[in-house]
Amino acid sequence: MTWAIAWRIARRDLNARFRGLRLLLVCLFLGTGALAAIGSLTAAIEREIETNGRTYLGGDLQIELWQRDLTNEERAALAQLGDVSAGTRMQAMARFGEQAAPIELKAVDKAYPLYGDLTLEDGRTVGAPGSDEAWLSQGAADRLGVAPGDTIDIGTEKLSIGGIIADEPDRLGEGFQLGPTIIVAEDLPIRAGLIAPGSMYQSKTRVRFTQSRDTEAVGEELKQQFPDAGFDIDTADRAAPGTDRFVDRMSEFLTLVGLAALVIAGIGIGGGVTSYLDARRQGIATLKILGATSNDIARIYALQIVAATLAGSLAGIAAGIAIVPLLATALQGLLPVSSGVIIDPGAIVLALAYGMLVALVFAAPPLLRARNFPAMALMRARVAPLARDPRALALVGGGLAAIVTLALLTSDNPMLSGSFLAGAAAILGLLALLGLGIRRLAAALPRPRNPVARNALANLHRPGSSTGALVTALGFGLSAFVLLAAVQSAIDGNIAKRVPDRAPDYFVLDIPRDQVDEFETLVRNADPGASWRMVPALRGSVLAFGSEGAMTRTADLDEIPDGAWALRGERGLTYADRLPEGNELTEGTWWGPMYAGEPLVSVDEDFADAAGLKVGDMLTFGVLGVDRTARIANLRRIDWESMGFNYVFVLSPNALQDAPHNLAATVELSRGTPTGPLLQSLVAALPSTSVIEVGGVLEQARTILEQVGFATLAAASVAVLAGLAVLLGAIAAARAARTYDTVILRVLGADRRQIIAMQLIEYVALAATLAVVALGIGSLAAWLVITQLFEFDWLPDWGQVLAVLGLGVFVVLAFALGASMPLLRAKPAQALRDL
């Protein structure tokens, strides 16, 4: 039989609305739709960053430096490339009467913005404010309780509020901030006494190219031209690297969850195809009697399944693409997303490929079974199940290998993806074994006397029951819910419970060295029981590292080694004559107080390991344009959770103390001491300092984590939906048998209450078992994530976890009972006629 004739026969038999294959359609719709939505959304975000990268960055290229501006030579080099706009960013304090608030001070020049428009709430499009004026973000205005026309103090200067910012074009490129933004004129920080040698500020200089250039190449040239300048260069195609990395990781994670959901849906596909072919036994037998070979049968029904697969997958992909604009609207303000429909061929092809592979893996076994047996055996299949075809193993194995290979090849982090897939496979395998165990246990249990209970128990293990598939699908979905609820609540628990015990009340930045006594007096006056810790605070970049005489220049590296993140850009630097609190020496020795020998540096052991450094090697830092070289004297293990100042590099005092710098401090007040008075007195007496309330920062972190949690919960919901699709499919597949039983029981005198009880007993038993199992599996997985991956304390909110699990179980039961309702409507006499 040719494929054309096979298709002709297949088309005749295939119902126009795919009756009998609807479960396959729904499962593929859900799975491929989720993958297409995730892929398209990622593409929409990437496209937005690409299209508007210049606007987000504020230029084609940006150079950031800590604690200094560009030299004239450096600035001249940029001016050759195009229009230049310079500015400053720093933490500062704004005051209005008794109110004081930490802010992100953004000083800009008259060229700002190079791209995009800065607009105010009153509708004006503006540039840099006047010398005695400021534009406030809404957050800053709310915090201070001010409005346009009011006057605020920043440092030693008074500024009139000229307007409230409506749209700041380079907001995304500014990155995470510790306070709301206030935009001021370029020279304000100096006039206000905020910038002095050693002050912690960042200069940002942007360029708008006058002709088309390869931004990456330009960036490399500048690094080569000024190798010791310590430039941190961003280009428009990577305008928001932090956002980029976040989006990549979230997309990868959500894709893996979507893939897991598709695999669960595959269970439904397998069940649906089995039922479909089972219902066609007579037709298949007839075709064989009429002369069709096994290959002919395989072709005919494979074509039907492929047609349904394509229909379901394409519909899902279309829905996935269509939902992206809705997601974009929901995400506005959080992430940059292109508006409108985004058609990303890569995402579509990938979603389709996964859909086809999953359909192959799960449809192949029943298709091969139906293909291989003689007509008469097919007619007896209702009593004797068809034997398995060994070729199915090869097809299933090959399909699964292709899925895993595809997932790994398209992943930026194959190790992580591989671990996720391995974990998911282990859980699915465990659940499959559990399903088998439940069937065996149900068969082995003593038979209840009550016929309703007896029938309910029998439904769990009767031939053809879908107990195994249901346990696997629903168990995985409910476990995913428990995992996410436990992880989210544990992270929250760590923040809420541990951090307040260990976190200081304030971080105070930019304390001038000659005002230390004044600072200490203010703190003691506010709270005699207060404690504080002060460290010198500088910034610099690692220019070179390695063994003496064979050092590697950071600028020459193609890629920063994994884990050696401290090589990237500028880092906090400090010096100390004692080993810092919360640090443990693991190798080498510490220089003592009054050390006056060769400059030495202490390095975080993890960084040293990643960069291939050992005690005795050398590091060269660029600090305020001056090279400082030190020998590694020891390695340290840092307790990053100590919530204090933790530095990857701590130098001996003689290496750095002559560089201009200020001090930073943490302050812990006695329990119950109000924080407001100290904040006001610090700001009034030390106007150049910035005071950051830890509580506010934690609130920001908590909000971000909640948003991330919401996104992952939404992804996990797809897994539960897939499980529900499998549940509905299993109920539909068993409908004939259940209708039969229900009718006979009604004939024998069972009323509706007893029929409902039969359904309830079966599904409650299954749901209760799954809830316990899901709690165990989900909690174990969450424990691994929290304690081994994040290295947090295990602090889940069990109330929240159980509530989420309870909701999931309720939804499952509601679906199961709802789908069973038609059984009650079957009138005995009518049903007997149809049996």
Place this chain on the structure above:
Amino acid sequence: MQFSAPCHRSTVTNSQAAISARNLTLTLGSSDAPVEILRGIDLDIARGSTVALLGPSGSGKSSLMAVLSGLERASGGTLLVAGEDFATLDEDALAHARRGRIGIVLQAFHLLPTMTALENVATPMELAGERDAQARAKAELEAVGLGHRLDHYPQQLSGGEQQRVAIARAIAPRPDLIFADEPTGNLDAATGHEIVELLFHRRAETGATLLVITHDPELAEHCERVLQLGDGRIASDTAA
């Protein structure tokens, strides 16, 4: 094995009637295309009698049995079964009414495949809440000659054995009424003969009223009374 002797047609009073129907009608289908199945049946069946219901296909035999046994609600008329007005009962009440009082034997046996022979027979008594259901089921299966098949599932039994189980299930609760719809329809002649003997023997021992639908004239001859149905009406009513 002896059958109950044929008797003459008798005039049955309401108080003696196991079933009493007046102007019974049944209409099925949609309001746009109604189909009148029963068109005014008047019928009295005496307690303890045996009645055969004959008629061509489509005459309404199975539908009449469904109405009389409470599996279907009549569209009109009155119907007293074992003293209970079936016309006023809803589905659940009809189910309750069937428990323990009406036994039904169907052509295709319709045993529950997930239950053993013993469990199938015990089920109607268990639904009625009777505590000694299993013991009585065992006794009934032994009475029908299947004492050695208690733990067998329907698919492990022959057609004749399955029908024996169905008869045991119908009779074990000691119902007032037994309805049998073509009980030998799916059986070969020899087995069918055995089943008929068994059914009438067990009926005689319990004294239940028996209504049998059949195409088999030989079976009909074993009944005291023969009702001939035609086009939804009783065409004739004779003593066997």
